[in-house]
Amino acid sequence: MSQASNITIAVDAMGGDHAPSVVIEGALAALEESGGRFSIHLVGQKESVGSELAKHPAPPAGTCTLTHASDIITMDDTPTAALKSKRDSSIAVGLTIHRDGKASAFVSAGNTGAVLSASTLILGRIPGVGRPTIGALIPTTTGKTLLVDAGANVDCRPHHLLEFAVMGSIYASAMLGKPNPSVGLLNIGEEDSKGNDAAREAYTLLASSKLNFTGNVEGRDVLYGAADVVVCDGFVGNILLKFGESIPAFLRMKFTEYASRSLKGKLVTLVARGRLRTVMKELDYQEHGGVPLLGVNGVSIIGHGGSTPKAIKNMILRAEEMVLRNVNAGIRDAIAQYS
């Protein structure tokens, strides 16, 4: 299908452990899958990106442009220092292209902290948003749940948690097709008296909000889809997500250990491996195409350094979807009601 949309996605060609090759591969796959719905604006070192592009069949004319950015922010760089010293980084240049309207979104699998800071700095915050937040989709037994904040904000005040809930609700309603998403507060018990100070105060704020707040959600409830949006600070969110990510490999090792012990073990593991892999993949939220930064004046999607071409492709497709579904207009309206 070929729509006359004007959407261009700026892509950080230098972001990720295997940039630019993996990024180019993912970007071209996204272009192909979209069938001309959007175009891509690659940002990075002209030479290496160009030579990488040359390895692939050329995409349709006008669907893929390249802007040079001389600096590369590495995974080990300290975000704020890197943004100061590397002014011509692919992250800064890509976000500036987006801010200036030459792209509708920005996608990067580079240094998460740098993308976060630069997005807030360059795109600016939506009026009323104190803390932009990242939300991660996690698989549940009933579908998907958005965990917000997934690691952007480590010390949160109760009203920040409310903000995350508001932005997460808009995202879930626009992107997950849940008109009135349920919101749960990640906590250590069901009663409103449970939790640390921030959680207890956030409970009160959430309960008196217009959100579809369904109360506290315990760690054990998350995977059962207890709420469409689960709210927590980024310290807890990041630890929980990374713990969850580690489980597939942990179980794989346990199965392999078992397989090495006997022929029967080997057979069982061989037979079960396919299914195990499928279940594991569902747990791997990197596969789902990066995490959106919510609350900035723009669409910025952040992927893991280890993103595969498929993950890059999914990030780009998700960016397009966020633009098409006007997620930011929704956030702007919703936040205005609370500030």
Place this chain on the structure above:
Amino acid sequence: MSQASNITIAVDAMGGDHAPSVVIEGALAALEESGGRFSIHLVGQKESVGSELAKHPAPPAGTCTLTHASDIITMDDTPTAALKSKRDSSIAVGLTIHRDGKASAFVSAGNTGAVLSASTLILGRIPGVGRPTIGALIPTTTGKTLLVDAGANVDCRPHHLLEFAVMGSIYASAMLGKPNPSVGLLNIGEEDSKGNDAAREAYTLLASSKLNFTGNVEGRDVLYGAADVVVCDGFVGNILLKFGESIPAFLRMKFTEYASRSLKGKLVTLVARGRLRTVMKELDYQEHGGVPLLGVNGVSIIGHGGSTPKAIKNMILRAEEMVLRNVNAGIRDAIAQYS
């Protein structure tokens, strides 16, 4: 083996979802397994405990006594309120028996909050301990790791995290046979600049302590045995543990879903079920025999309400081990160095 030890373990016969029957079964199994090494002092409503005991062969004379306690603190009771209104609860009476030296330890699968509060109140804290803590053993690819605090303290200051680390180290060294256990701080990145305020300050305290501090441990490192003792506040610890607990059932549901789809799925699931169950069991930290409360003047072990007889048995055996290994003397000495 029959030693002339004078160890008596007080057991809350009314604690747990299926008390007293499950507790009695577990207690008798512990007695049998110990072969007379210790005796058990049951605490609970004389009538129901007695009639439950009568269903089993009588244990050797003198190995099992019973003290009446008229009140039962239920799982739904608010800990502090229940301790005030139900003064003759099995929890309060059992802990008093322990405090008065008529038992060397106390074990309960009852209301966790009530056992926590009552233990601190009745046994008192070891000098220098600000916050008694609970530690949970979690399985890793290399053995076991003690996560501390597992949910007792939700709002922690940096020196509390140091305290948890000190007590956790003593426990790991005495109970896991690790002479100089490595200690990691649960955090969202490896660098010392990472994390929320409490974590960053705790990092400094831990780094300048005499502990075998190996730095930050991320959520994804926990299951790989990155440290023998992983330190965090009880808010994060509780959420992480409960999340981990939910994974076996989540995976089981995913496999069942798969099985229902085809004959091949059914066969694969049938074949893999046994191994899956074994791996899952390892993840289920309830199986490992409750969690110890560290920092009180005594040995108090808390089990889940849903504890099986096996879990109750393991709790009792662990209590004996904590007594024999003089964990509290170790904690007393170690804490004295920091206060």
